[in-house]
Amino acid sequence: MANISDFILKQVSSATGGVDIPGNLKEQVLGGLSSSILGSLTQTVVQPGGMDAVTGLLTGKADAATSPVTALAGNLFNENILSKLNLGKLGPVVAGLIPGIMAKLSGFLKDQDGDGDVDLKDVLLSLKGGGAQQAQTGGGILGAAASILGGIFGGGSR
Numbered sequence: 001m002a003n004i005s006d007f008i009l010k011q012v013s014s015a016t017g018g019v020d021i022p023g024n025l026k027e028q029v030l031g032g033l034s035s036s037i038l039g040s041l042t043q044t045v046v047q048p049g050g051m052d053a054v055t056g057l058l059t060g061k062a063d064a065a066t067s068p069v070t071a072l073a074g075n076l077f078n079e080n081i082l083s084k085l086n087l088g089k090l091g092p093v094v095a096g097l098i099p100g101i102m103a104k105l106s107g108f109l110k111d112q113d114g115d116g117d118v119d120l121k122d123v124l125l126s127l128k129g130g131g132a133q134q135a136q137t138g139g140g141i142l143g144a145a146a147s148i149l150g151g152i153f154g155g156g157s158r
Contacts, residue, residue, distance in 0.1 A: 011104040025125060053060045058106070058109040060106035064102040
């Protein structure tokens, strides 16, 4: 399974390629966009109804532009990154890239076992990073949430 962190970073880099971000702030902006998007996914998945929202977004069944996951990513970016950087008029331009980046996540998850749906385990593994080593060490971006959900859902499977 592909690593969603790497996929998001690739989409962020692609989306910001045409934006003239000052060199001394570029790494912070790219990292901030990526972490805001990942944060919105991980925060949403542990909320009531959040698994459906994240699954809908990652499978392409939900519109990224109107998704609460996208709205949260924008809020996180504004609160945690833009409020700390002095980007001036460039700030809203960069923040405006988030819906397009989120739309690129559409179809990231595919039905792995051919039963016509995406399993909870597939969603959690994609958010966690998918690697067995990360799963064993609690690494990845969803370590704590996966542990919580694993306890609730009996090991993370339906």
